Amino acid sequence: MNAAIDEPLAATSTLKWVNRFARLGPDFYTELQPTPLPSPYWVGRSRALARELGLEDSWLESADALEVLTGNRGAAGSRPLASVYSGHQFGVWAGQLGDGRAIMLGDLQTPAGTQEVQLKGAGLTPYSRMGDGRAVLRSSIREFLCSEAMHGLGIPTTRALCVTGSDAPVRREEIETAAVVTRTSPSFIRFGHFEHFSYSNQHAQLKTLADYVIDQFYPACRETSQPYAALLQAVSERTAHLMAAWQAVGFCHGVMNTDNMSILGLTIDYGPFQFLDAFEPGHICNHSDPQGRYAYNKQPNIAYWNLFCLGQALLPLIAEQDEALAALESYKTVFPQALEDRLRAKLGLTDEQPEDRELIESTFKLLASNKADYSIFWRRLCRFTPQSGHEPVRDLFFDRESFDVWALHYSERLAHVDQGLRADLMLKNNPKFVLRNHLGEEAIRAAKLKDFSGVNTLLTLLQAPFEEHPGHDSFADFPPDWAASIEISCSS
Template identity: 80%
Template sequence: MNAVIMDSPAAIPGLAWNNRFAALGPDFFTELQPTPLPSPYWVSRNQALAREMGLEQPWFESQAALALFTGNQLVQGARPLASVYSGHQFGQWAGQLGDGRAILLGELETANGPQEVQLKGAGMTPYSRMGDGRAVLRSSIREYLCSEAMQGLGIPTTRALCVTGSDARVRREEIETAAVVTRTSPSFIRFGHFEHFSYSGQHEQLKTLADFVIDSFYPACRESAQPYAALLQAVSERTAKLMAAWQSVGFCHGVMNTDNMSILGLTIDYGPFQFLDAFDPGHICNHSDTQGRYAYNKQPNIAYWNLFCLGQALLPLIEEQEQALAALESYKTVFPQALEARMRAKLGLPDARPEDKTLIENAFKLLAADKVDYTIFWRRLCHFHTPQGHEVVRDLFLDRVGYDAWALQYSERLAPVDIGLQADLMLKTNPRYVLRNHLGEQAIQAAKLKDFSGVNTLLTLLQAPFEEHPGHDSHAGFPPDWAAGIEISCSS
C-alpha cells in the first residue's frame, strides 16, 4: 500500500461514532487527517479488547482495519482531531503543549460504553513542536504491552487495541522504524487541558470543559453546592487510589508531568515506565530524570503536587481558595488507606488490625535493605504457610536474622486467619508476571526482525498475570544481569 490515504471512507461494522469532544468547539482542538505510512503491517492485535468493544473478528483482521488503524484510511463518522493542552513538565511551567503525535478519531459506542479511539504515531499535528509526530516500534510495543499489563493487574488505565508497523524510517537516538498504537479510553482529557484554559485566561472554555467532564464522568458532582470543588475532590480521590495501586505493584511511571495525568484517574502515556526488579524505594526509571523528581518513592507526593496544579487551574470556577484546598485534603487520607488495604491483601489479611501498618513497613525495610526482587518476593510469599514455601522466601534475603524476626511477626498475625482464604487472596493479588524491562526488550528486538511471537506471548501472559501459565517460568524468573544496563528515557 502506498503512503496515501485510501479514497473511500471505511466504516466499522456494527459500531457508530460519536464526537462529544469535537462538539466542545474549535478552541479545544485542531481538526486534521492522519499522515499515512507506506506498506503497513500488523504487529499485534488485542483480540480480547476487540471482543469487549464489539468489533467483529473478520473485520478486525482485514486490510481495511489495518489501513484505518495505521491512519491510511478515512473513517466514516469520525472527526479526527488533535487536542490542545498545556502543563507543568518536571516541575516547570511548559506553556502550550497538545497532542503532538496523537490523533483522536472520535468516540465509538461500544459494548463497554463510549470509548475514544486515538492513533498514537499517526503524523504531525499543530502541537508537534519540534517533533515528527511519529512513534517508533520500540515505544509502541512498550505502551501496548504495559497498558494491557495494568489492565490485567486491575489497575485503572487507558487500553491498547493494536499496533501496526511500517518500514518507514524515524530518527530518534538512532534510526528506527515507525509504528502506530491504537489507544482507547473513556476520555484522554488530562490535568493539562484545564491548565491551558486557566492560564490563558479563557475561563468560559474552562467552564465548558469542566461541565463536560462533570456531566460525562462525574455526574454526582453536579448535586454539590460547589460542583467544581466536588470535581477536584473526586479526581483527587481517584488519583490517590491509582497511586496506591502503582506503589503496591512496584510500578514507576517515569514522567508524571501534569499533561500526563488523567482527569479520570487512569494510567496514561506509557513512556519510560518500569516495574521494579530489585526493591529500591529511590529507583529512578527515567534516564532523562537527572534530578530524580519522579523516583518510585516520590510518586505519591508528585501526584498531590499535580493535583494542587489542577486545583489552581480550577480556582476561577471554585472561586474560594479554601474550598479548593479542602477538596485536595482528601488525598492525604485516601492514599494511605488505599495503599494499606492493597498491602494487606498482598499479605493475605482479610481484615484490618492496628499492627498491620508496622508489619507492612517492616517488610518494605527488609526488601529495601537487601534489594530483594519485588515481584518474586510477593509471589513466593503466597506459599509462606508451607515449610518449603517459607524457605524459598527466606532464601531471598541476606539478612536472615532480620527476615526471621519479620516472619515470626507475620506468622503471629496469620494465626487467626484461615490458611485457604489467605492463600487464595494472595494468589489473586500478587502477580506471577509483570512487564519487566528485559522481557519487553527481548520482544522488541525480535519484532524488529518481524518476529512478533514474543509480543503476543507477553500479551497473553500479562492479560492474566495471576495465573501460573505452565511452561513460561523464564518469564517469571529473575532478570538477567544485562537487564540492569537497560536505559529508558522520555523518547522511549
C-alpha cells in the first residue's frame, strides 16, 4: 500500500471537497495517491490565494498543511486522481499523454468558487511514460512565481498556493532536488482531453466531457441551437483574449502544445516561459524549440492552430464542418481587436481614433529596430509628456532620430487626450515588475541554499506589479549581461 494513505487523513480547514471531476467516471482518470517525499519544508506560500480559498492562516502555517500539500498525508474528503488526455506536441500528434506528475486532490468548494487542487511533482502515475513523476525545485519556483505574477498582471491563469521542497534527489541534466507545487484552477481540462476521446473514437465519453464543461463553465452555450459549436466559439474568444494579454505584456509561453491549452482560456503549465527583455519579435524562449514554432510573434497563430485541432476533436458532436469553421472565425476578429485595445491602453489613449493602428505599428517597429527593453520602455513612457524632453524614454534607443520622429507623432496624438486620465491608464497597464528570467534564477540559486527570502520578495512585488514598491527599483532594472546565457527548456 502507498505510504501516503497509511497516514491519518487531515482536515483542510473547513472547506468541503465536492470532487466534480471524479464523477465523470474511470474512463477519464486513474485514482491513486501521491508518493510521499522525505522531510519536506516550505519554500513559498501565497497567502493572498489562501485567503481567497478560505484557508485559515493558522492551517497554512501548520505541519499538517506541509504534509498534505507535499502529498505525504491524505486530506479528509479528497479523492486523488490523475487524468488522461492526449495532444499535439510541436505540431505532431503525440497520442495518449495525461497527468504524468500531477495528481489532483479533488475539487474544493471555496469563497472563490469551486477550485480543483493539484499537486504537481507528486510522483509516478500511469501516464508518466518515461518520466519519474517528480518536479524539481527550480521549475517549481518558476511556476509558483509566474502563476501569481500573471494573476497580479490581470492575465487569466491557473494559480499557485505554495511550493514545498525536499532534499530527495531527482535526476535531470544533473542531480537536483524535488519539489511540489500546489496549484488551483476552476478546471485543468485541456484541449487535449477532447482530442483524446475524439481520436480514440470514444464519442460517448467525448460528449460526457463536453456536456460537463458546458454545464459547469459555459452554461449559456446550452441555450443555443448547437451547444458544441457555441462551446468552440466561446473557447476561441477566451483564447483570443488570452493571446492579446500575452502579446501586450511581452510574455512567451514556450510550449503551446494542445495539451498545454486550457479549455477555460487560462495560462497553464509554466515551463520554458519568459517575459521579453529586449524586444525581438522572433524571440524563442524555449531551447527545446530550435525551429521557433513557439516564438513570441507566432503565438497568436499557434493558438488558432490549436483551436482548429480542438474544432476537429469536437466534430463528432458538431457534425457540420461549416459550423465548426464558423465558430473558429470569431478568433480572427476578437484577437486583433483585443490586442489593439490593450495596446491603446498601454499608450494611454483614452479614446479610439482611426490613426491609432498606424501609431501602434510604428511603436513596435521602433522597438524592434532598436531592440529596446520592452517592460522598461512602457513603464518609462508613463512619464512621457509632449512638453518634456522625453530623455528617460529616448535613452532606450540608439537611433535617436527615429525616436524623435515617433515622439512627435505620439505627442500629436496625445494633444487630444486628457493627461491626467492618460497617466492613470498607463500606470495601470504597464507593470513596473515582471518575472524576468534573471530574477527567477537569482531566487532559485538562493533557494538551493535554503534561503527563500528571494522567493518571498519576488512574490510580494509580482502580486502587485503596477505599484512602485520603494526600495526595490533594482528588481525593475535592466537584466545583467549574464541573463542572456540562461537556457530554459522543456526539461523540468
